[in-house]
Amino acid sequence: MQLVKQSYSGIVQAVAGLGPFARLAERAARSAPYGLERWAASLLAIHDIDRMIALDLPWWNVAATRDVEAHLRAHPGARVFEYGSGASTAWLAARAGSVTSVEHHADWLRKVAGKASSFDHVTLWHRDLESGAYAAAIDESDDTYDLIVVDGRERVACLWHAIPHLRPDGVILFDDSGRSRYRSAIGTCGLAERRYFGRSYCVPYPDHSSILRG
Secondary structure, three states: OHHHHHHHHHHHHHHOOOHHHHHHHHHHOOOOOOOHHHHHHHOOOOOOHHHHHHHOOOOOEHHHHHHHHHHHHOOOOOEEEEEOOOHHHHHHHOOOOEEEEEEOOHHHHHHHHHHOOOOOOEEEEEOOOOOOOOHHHHHHOOOOEEEEEEOOOOHHHHHHHHHHHEEEEEEEEEEOOOOHHHHHHHHHOOOEEEEEEEOEOOOOOOEEEEEEEO
16 A cells, blocks of 8 residues: 555656646635545645645545544634644644644654744644654643644554543544554544544545544
8 A cells, every 4th residue: 555655646746736737726725625626636735745735634534624623613722732743733723722743753844844834833843753752742741632633653652642631522633543553542542433434635545534532
């Protein structure tokens, strides 16, 4: 699957700037956020943070994204913690009161920082994987959150660290939740899972994201 994704990404990046495709992206940015046109344009934005931010999209399952947006709308000024920075950081910042995002890749984090510089309520942390600091980053304070996003590395460890920091009516967005290596942790974490499978941004095949609630 990874090889297929890499091949697809290379082809898309080669054609995305061509006239018809560029016009699709321009139209899609003004289209319904969960409609087919916006999703189709996201297929041309895989691994392209600028295009994803212009489309105002995270790289998650479409239905799960709608669920997260509804949750944030119901919690004005929501506090968010995110494992794995990217276009989703900007998407969250546009909808939440504060976003703390932790990333293990220093060069990528610098790129995200440039894209998120217009948001003064976004805090970006670099933490390494080997020492366990990445998964444990959320423990650096006693803060609790309305939304925690698990969408980076070490997802099982991140989930266990995240749960004590979840507010009573908070949710966890766990991306790529259909992968077999995550199923046991999700199933035994003590939270109720709503697993979405279907259209997902950036990829032409159905994929999973889950919403976990207490």
